Amino acid sequence: MTAVTGLFIVALGLAAMLSSISIWAPRRLSTKVAALGTACLFLPVAYLSFVNLLSKPKPVDLEWWQQHVEEVDVLGSQIREEEGIFLYIQMPDVSEPRSYVLPWNRDLAEQLQAAMREAEQNGGGLRMRLPFEPSLDDREPKFYALPQPMLPPKDQLPDAPPAQQFDRPGTEA
Known part of the structure; x- marks a missing residue:
């Protein structure tokens, strides 16, 4: 149901x-x-x-049940000047992504664009802190890029063939 x-x-x-x-x-x-x-x-x-x-983005001010969420993954965004910041986010412990709209704020829009550029350069994701809290604390950015994912150690690659040693011909003594 x-x-x-x-x-x-x-x-x-x-x-x-x-x-x-x-x-x-x-x-x-x-x-x-x-x-x-x-x-x-x-x-x-x-x-x-x-x-x-169902097809309309929900204003973040109207989120009551998930307002305790600390951080969310930002899957997509659209910025409309003087109208709002539209976000498609994935919350932890919720199976489907949800669509929300933040009230228009130029500083927040610039912060989102900078974090999106950084995430694209790093090849990582984009996250948002306290998405449903109207915070006046602007010391920490609300949007931030995840760091570049770490590469797996070379000696622990799955099903990797053993390393081969090459000896040049004519060097036998």
Whole structure:
């Protein structure tokens, strides 16, 4: 069951309770029918709004359940001047990546671009510190490039053939 299905079931239950209350209330029949019709129209509107929200980036201010996350991997980004900084991030312990939008901040956008350039030069990834905390501490950058990955030791390469020694002909004594 997805989050949309769960939220829709909750909305369905609430609409059913409201409809039940309106049906059993001492009102005219036309009022009861109007209440029941409104509840029936509410259900498809609720479902379509839930499904529509799936494709939209979530503002970081509205993240409540994952706000304790210390660091995330930045998989992609798009900067739109005066509009926002759109991020596609992977959180630890969450199986699927998520899309978020940060409010527009020129310093943060420049920081992101510098970290992206450094990550590209190093061949490493890009990370973000405290993605859901509106921090006023600007001593540490929010975005940073991961260091270049270390190469494996040459003597521990998997399934490596043994080293061959070459002796030049005519050097036997």
